Amino acid sequence: MIPRGREASMLVFRALLWMYPQPFRDSYGKEMTQTFRDLLQAEEHAGAVGYIRLWTRTIVDVAGSVIRERGEVMNGRSLLLLGATAMGLAICWVDSRPGWDDTGISVGCILLVSALLGAVSPKRAWQWGLSIGIWIPLYNLIWTHNYGAFLALVPAFVGAYIGAGVRTVVQPPPSRV
């Protein structure tokens, strides 16, 4: 009979595999599952301590290797999207500090960052607007139920499309793209 701990661990490990890029999962997912099963069987004799030891190592291993594998398949646009999201979260974090009451600076930052990214990649202007501007409304919706914060999306989209417009005028995109 298969121990319940092993069954649950295998379920969680299979779920974690979804964090890897699909080509990597297709090539090595089954082997990784088999190997993890072997590791589990080897640690089972130690009971709960064995499970904790294995899972501690596995979580560190999965976190590191997912970043590495994802980094390998990421193209420039994905990195930009990640950067835009990070910038949006950073602006939201500053804006949500109790001592921060300068909404103008927050709006200016959103506008500027969105415009820059819109200029870098005009075809994805809506993505920049969303990835930068969505965090302040979400934060306010969850914590203060302030629907008015959705107005933060306006400078984000305005900035992104201004940047995209300027870029398109200054340097029209090649016809094949």
Next chain:
Amino acid sequence: MRVHKPPLPLTPAVFHILLALVDTERHGYGIMQEVAVLTDGALRLGPGTLYGTLKRLVAAGIVEESEERPEPGNDDVRRRYYRLTDSGHNVAEAEARRLENLVHIAHDKRLLRSNEG
């Protein structure tokens, strides 16, 4: 086919995987066990690190999948075995020589003392 060799020095994970494969082909869990034995348990590879590294080593032509199975009758046929290529042997040997030189330098500088006397 153009083969990209990893630059020396190799990372500890890569060198230990190559060392584990120097004498025989092994499957993933076998490599993990061998590395743990070689390092007295100090280096324990997880599945993500192991297969990510194997993927890069296979792409670089240093490791290849093996059809041969050391114990054909006593094995799970679904397992994939890996072995070093000739190029992989050269890379592992070059790294071992680099480390050997470092040990010589450590001896010369009296960081390490010889067991003799």
